[in-house]
Amino acid sequence: MLTKEKAAKVQSYESPYGEDMEMFRRTVRTFFEREVEPRAKEFEANGADYAIWRKAGEYGILGTTIPEEYGGAGADRMAIMVAAEELGYAPSGATVGSFIGTDICTNFLVDHGTEEQKKQWFPCILSGEVVQAMALTEPESGSDATSIRTTAVREGDHYVINGMKHFISNGAKANLIYAIVKTDPPAKGRGMSVIIVPGGTPGLTQRRMITQGYKGGDTGEIYFDNVRVPVTNLVGEENRAMSMFIPTISLDRMQIVARSIGAAQRAFELTLEHCRNRRIFGQRLVEFQNTQFELAKIETEVNVGRAYLDSLVRKMRAGTFTDADSSMAKIWLTELEFRTLDACVQLWGGSGWMDENPISRMFTAARVQRIFAGATELMKSLLGRRYLAEGAL
Ligand SMILES: Cc1cc2nc3c(=O)[nH]c(=O)nc-3n(C[C@H](O)[C@H](O)[C@H](O)COP(=O)(O)OP(=O)(O)OC[C@H]3O[C@@H](n4cnc5c(N)ncnc54)[C@H](O)[C@@H]3O)c2cc1C
Secondary structure (H helix, E strand, O other): OOOHHHHHHHHHOOOOOOHHHHHHHHHHHHHHHHHHHHHHHHHHHHOOOHHHHHHHHHOOOOOOOOOHHHOOOOOOOHHHHHHHHHHHHOOOHHHHOOHHHHHHHHHHHHHHOOHHHHHHHHHHHHHOOOOEEEEOOEOOEOOOHHHOOOEEEEEOOEEEEEEEEEEEEOOOOOOEEEEEEEOOHHHHHHHEEEEEEEOOOOOEEEEEOOOOOOOOOOEEEEEEEEEEEEHHHEEOOOOEHHHHHHHHHHHHHHHHHHHHHHHHHHHHHHHHHHHHHOEEOOEEHHHOHHHHHHHHHHHHHHHHHHHHHHHHHHHHHHOOOOHHHHHHHHHHHHHHHHHHHHHHHHHHHHHHHOOOOHHHHHHHHHHHHOOOOOOHHHHHHHHHHHHHOOOOO
16 A cells, blocks of 8 residues: 555655655645545635634745744745645645645735835734735636636725626635736726735625535635725735736746645555555456556556656756646646646446545546646647747747
8 A cells, every 4th residue: 555655755756845844745735644635625615714714824834935924834835835836736636726836925025015015914814814816807807817807996095996807716814815906997907916815895895606616615706886995005016017017927827736736646646546546347346457558558647647746846946947837737637637637537337426426526626727728729728829939839
């Protein structure tokens, strides 16, 4: 049987992240094993509560990129990828959904927040008292992000925000919302800004959406009805949201693909164990040549995928990582995760399709990875634009 120790060893083998990050990984894994897995059923019924965020704060796994002078660890942004890989590796990650993945918002505040904003929000992010959400997507604007309609109009020392957002991770519970709005609508992509809207602001309403997977997660709608916030809630420069966002979007894609590798690895381990235990036609499932071939294919693909991700982590370290890298990774690794989960479910038979089986929930969770943070087709079209311009490669 593949023990947890063995699995951990396989995962940290020649890690490109470095020893500090591997220590951090162990903390995140312990958090999921001790605090999230045992409560997964409860979360499925009622959604993940605020208490689990505070618990994550106690474990020190939130706001890792916050500089030391503000009480954070000042970790490299790759800590967000390590945490995401563990979110994928934990079967309960498929229940709680994006959850701590919204920590990419923290990095945005680290890069662009004012001193006042940092002092106000960093302590609450670290402790898990606030839940963050990055609210961009709207019903008429998903892949085509610059066509958003939510506006913020300046009135004296305030912005007045009107519009709505949907499909937002932590959308119903978030009490630190980064609303991406139009401050200069005719300027399209060059007229977008990021404005902080704290939970409880009058005119703000939030609703949890029913989703195919992420049963204990929080994918929500956010409505802004004449929401007034001080102009000091603007993050970074007015009208520069899209250019400020580029590194955040890229990091978001990388945390998603790290999650893909974590999930694919765990799916392989769970399936191997199942094939060793399950008996059909008088023998163990693992004794069929077809099973061995399938497992060999899965293991090979996961290892190739990990080697690819490791190479990108090294590029990040060396400062040679590009947006195109994040697009290619998003295509390849999320598709790899889906292929892996599909093949694993097949080896589980009917039980792989039962909701009570973690592999079933991991399969459903794998499906959305190819859609959010830029669908596979959008990634291809972004890559494609480079082929049109001479000298762009
Ligand atoms: C669980 C979940 C969590 C999410 N969390 C957040 C969040 O926290 N914040 C946020 O702002 N948004 C969030 N989203 C929204 C997500 O980013 C969008 O769903 C995604 O960008 C796709 O937009 P859309 O759903 O409007 O699909 P559309 O834009 O309507 O795209 C539909 C399909 O069109 C195809 N397509 C897209 N672009 C192209 C192209 N260039 N060429 C050809 N075909 C193309 C793809 O197949 C795509 O799936 C979340 C979504 C989900 C499901």
